[in-house]
Amino acid sequence: MLADKAVYFALSHPKTVARVTAIVTLVLLALAAVPNFVDVPGLKPVTVDTDPENMLSHDEPVRVFHDEAKKRFDLNDIVVVGIVNEANPQGVFNQASLKRIYDLTEFAKTLNWPAEDETEPNTDAELPQGAREGFSEGSSGETRKGVVAVDIIAPSTVDNIEQGGLGSVNFSWLMPQPPTSDAEALQVRDRAQRIPFLNGTLVSEDGKAIALYLPITSKDLSWRVSNALRDYVEGWEGDDKVYITGLPVAEDTFGVEMFIQMAISAPLAMLTIFLLLWWFFKRLVLVTSPMIVAMVSALATMALLVISGNTIHIMSSMIPIFIMPIAVLDAIHILSEFFDRYPQHKDRRETLKVVMHTLFAPMLFTTLTTMAGFLSLALTPIPPVQVFGIFVAIGVFIAWLLTMLFIPAYIMLIDESKLQGYGHAGSVGEEDHTLMGRGLSAIGRGTTRRPAVVLVLTLLVAAVAGYGITQIKINDNPIKWFGPEHDIRVADRVLNDHFGGTYMAYLALSAPQDAGVDKAQLRQALQVKKEELGSAGLNTDLVEPLDAFIASQAAGQADDFFSAVGQYVETQLSNAAGDDYYAWDELAIWVDARRQQQQVFKQPETLHWMAQLQQALVADDKVGKINSLVDVVKTVHRELLLGEEQAFRIPDTANAVGQTLITYQNSHRPQDLWHFVTPDYRQANLWLQLTSGDNRDMEAVMTRLDTFLQDHPAPQGIEADWFGLTYINVAWQDKMVKGMLKSFAGSFLVVLVMMVLLFRSWLMGLLSMIPLTLTVGFIYGVVGLIGKDYDMPVAILSALSLGLAVDYAIHFLARSREAVRQQGSWKAAVSHVFGEPARAISRNAIVLSAGFLPLLAAPLVPYQTVGIFIAAIILCAGIATLVILPAMATLLQHQIFKHPMYKHQMQKQNAEKG
Structure with missing residues (x-):
């Protein structure tokens, strides 16, 4: 029998088995370790990935849409930094606290690095200004990574929006410099709380806290950024408490602490097992063998994982913890049987022959069933789980092989004198x-x-x-x-009590794909406009060249088409005189109205529907805040009309909506608009802040959306899709x-x-x-x-x-x-x-x-x-x-x-x- 031959070989050549085991293990470890120090063709260094996003394959539709939507709305993952002061009656809105927050914001702007650099943060706070995705646009034009300074939400980086007289709005920095008195600090709070986008997001509704939102170019920088922030605020005086949280921070921090935990927990578990085995089997030299099998199995498996080019994910980090008990399991059966039979044979070789013959079939089938259990994970649609299952199965096989060969060889290498008096007293079958x-x-x-x-x-x-x-x-x-009691959990509780929420989810609203322009219908509408011009006593002959120009244009994308037609009309208008000027002006207004019909998210009825949607979603107690295009439009409209609260509403016409958006683009942060809507106004984004990151709470919000869409069908065929x-x-x-x-x-x-x-x-x-x-x-x-x-x-x-x-x-x-x-x-x-x-x-x-x-x-x-x-x-x-x-x-x-x-x-x- 092949099994007996293998065991006999181990019994006859124990030193050879031990040497081969050591050499193979060392070679595998070297192949896994060396690429971390020098380049080796065909081998990769250890890579760690703690991003739960990678639980989905890169071509998973949900993930593809998530990535596309982030690019479309120019969004980044966010590190949330909360500053809370419960001791001061004014909270953080006092002179000293706001000075510290101002300085912290300036420091946060420096947390960006050249893309290839892994050392020190940039010390020039102005360098990242204008940086966008990828982080580009440093002073020397190099690509940078880290905090996207231009998109930081902080008191000193956002606008205060106030009326500047009827029909005009003033945009000024909310806190251009630290306040010089507590009274000025309270003014910062009061101004921020008037702006829906900031109230509950930047400033807590109770007026005790401020949250900074730091967009980062990549989630895997969040631990580095958060650590730098913690170091910076470590020496802060006063009663301000700083909390740092957010899913990116949690995920990246877990990756760092995971390795520390691997280095502590697995050896501690094995030490406990070792001591218990020693207590059961009485011989230190004998019970060392299962420990060697467990350690070699785990090390060899992890080495193979690295050599094969796989990343160490959250799941694969647990491979040693799963392999070690299984590796020890068969070894304990062998030691237990050996413990009971050795006193009868008084010869380790003969005892091992009997033991291995008795246990071979059960151990083989337990190994095969265990491997089958873990290999079944390869059938799951989650790549890290597939890798986990496959490599645990490999580790189980390695453990079985070592158990069958190394443990008999190890026992044969023990001096027989050390086994004197070893074993269970009495004969086999005798009552214990x-x-x-x-x-x-x-x-x-x-x-x-x-x-x-x-x-x-x-x-x-x-x-x-x-x-x-x-x-x-x-x-x-x-x-x-x-x-x-971990800092991240504490920060999560505190900040979600004070603010709209530290968990970000986004809802993309998309109008049907632009199907182009129906030129026949447009030209027919132009003839109706011609009659209106005639009724107004204006020159109707001007309609003919416009009609001819429309006929000559390709009916492609509506945005491109109307841009060309609008440019043609503007040219004619600039060259016109007298009554012709008024006629071309009317035609320009007509073309712009037609263009705006294609801009779905400028239509008042669409914005009213969005406002209803926000109200329905925010009714969920886990949704603390929703920001959207609706809030921008309402806020600017109010300030255009002298800041009257009754003017905090959606305008009645698309032109008026367009005017509010044009006005907003005169602010210091015009790019913020494109986080909420695309430039063609056919896609919009709702930013939800949730106070809980539990999946079931997110699912409850998703269910609420489905119910709303059933009761309130979306206008103009708008579709809603989640991401974040x-x-x-x-x-x-x-x-x-x-x-x-x-x-x-x-x-x-x-x-x-x-x-x-x-x-x-x-x-x-x-x-x-x-x-x-x-x-x-x-x-x-x-x-x-x-x-x-x-x-x-x-x-x-x-x-x-x-x-x-x-x-x-x-x-x-x-x-x-x-x-x-x-x-x-x-x-x-x-x-x-x-x-x-x-x-x-x-x-x-x-x-x-x-x-x-x-x-x-x-x-x-x-x-x-x-x-x-x-x-x-x-x-x-x-x-x-x-x-x-x-x-x-x-x-x-x-x-x-x-x-x-x-x-x-x-x-x-x-x-x-x-």
Whole structure:
């Protein structure tokens, strides 16, 4: 048998196996590490990607639209910096606080770097002025990255909009210089609160706080920017408190802290496992081998991940945590069997032959089922999850290979004198009088004597778990990846209490694609205009050259067409005199009106519909604020009419709307208009500020939009589409959950078929799936009952439960079958099954579950989740195996053990007794 030959090779050439293991591991680590220091053809350095956007493939329609819409409206991801002063009666609106905020804004402008530079921030605060996307336009024209200074929203960078007399508006900086008195500081607050765009966004409605919005060219700069800001404000005096948050900051910070956590949590977990193994198996030199297998498996897998050019994503960062328990699992079975058998053989070589022969089939099939569970993740539509599943499966295979070869070789390298007195006292099958032995014997007797009670209790647990599963809430929020007292979580709570919201979502409104100009209809309308000119006593002959010009133009895009016609009319108007001038002026007005009909978002009826939409969405208690073109139009219209509050409305005509927009473009920040509407006025954008980044809250807003559109159909065929980070998180989680359900169902069937093939029995195959089914059901039932969100780590853990739960079942049933062959009946075999096999399963469950409890002390919530759920999965799988399977075997013993091989063995034993 090939397996026996491999084991015999390891036993005969242990040094060769150890050397090859060390050399291969070192080569893989070198291939992964060297490209980080020197260029190596065909190899890439380590790259880290903590962007949840990349949970979606680059060609995913939702993501493609998100990227296009950001470019269309010239939007960047935002770092939110809040300054709160609860001690001062005026909040931050006092002379000292606003001086500090002014200086902080000036410093923020410097946080940009040449695109290729990774060192120091720019010290010239004026350098980024005029910088747009990509960050270009430094003083030397170089491409820059970092904070887009021209788009910063801060008291010193936004306009105060005030009436300048009837029909005129004054635009002046809200705070061009720090105030010289507290009275001036209050004026800054009062002026800002009159402007809807700023009230609740820049200035809190309670007047205690200010929020700065720092657009950045790339999300992966947010940690660098936020760190620089924290360093700057560290020495601030006074009662001002600075909070920094936002999804980009959370995602990038998680990436940094993730590595720190990897370096602490995984070794701490392995140390705990190591100490428990030492306690169980008494020999330090012996229990080192599982640790080596686990570490080599994890290191080799991560090296292969890097060598293959894959990035280390949030998911792949957890690969070592998943591989290590699985790698140790088979090793514990070997050590446990070796511990029990060595005293009888007193020879490690012979003991290992027996142990490896006994365990080879169960370990092979547990490895294959575990690999199947993780490989099923490759069927999900989430690229990082696919990579995670594939490489964990590779790691499981490496661990199995090392377990089969390295552990026997390692034991052979131990001086036999160090094994003196090692092992379980007594013969195999003899009752164990230790606390664990007595407990397992009691479980064996109880479950086989009262199988019906066990079955009823199992059904009750399944019913409760089923109810819990119906209560599961699918939800995620990158901010909640941090503990409640983390700076980002604290900032999130404080700023969302004071402001409209730190979570950004955007709603793109798009008129149907420009279908061109119907020239026949336009020329017919021109003839109607000709009659109007005649009625007014103006020269109607001028209509003919205009008609001829219209006929000569290609009926392409409406915007281009009317630009050409408008330019023609303006030329004629400039050359006209007398009554002809008035006629051409009327025709110019007519052409402009026709052009504006194509500009959907200048139409008052469209803006009124948008205003209704805003009211409907902001009625959701998680929507703190919405800014849009409507607010710009209303604000400017009010100031054009002497600042009267009754003038805070949408004008009655498209021309009047156009006038407000032209007026706004005379401000210091005319580019802000294009964040809300495109220059052709056929697409608009609503900027929603949400106080919660939970996916279910975003979904509630999306549902509210759907309801509104059903009750209030959009004018002119306008379509609404979501984009922004908060929405992207909803999109990828929806795909992940659906993909995980499909992959789990598929892998469940694959494992079932493998179990049937292993045991050559449909019934035993089905029995082996019971602990898995109950473990998964129970764990997810508890998730629903305690109100824990079904998030990314929880979803992924189903794959781990598939492997671990089946592992115990395979070992239990395989050893039960062997015991029945030897003893002649299930009743006689029970005491043997609840000897060494049950001890191995129990040791496994205790060691692995306890080993991962240190993860609960991790500051990152996903690691806490992984720790508690791995422990729960392992314990539940072990308990389900040792309680449910013996009860089921008792009830079905005549069906399970009726195979001819059992009958033959029983007849042989009966003959020997006779």
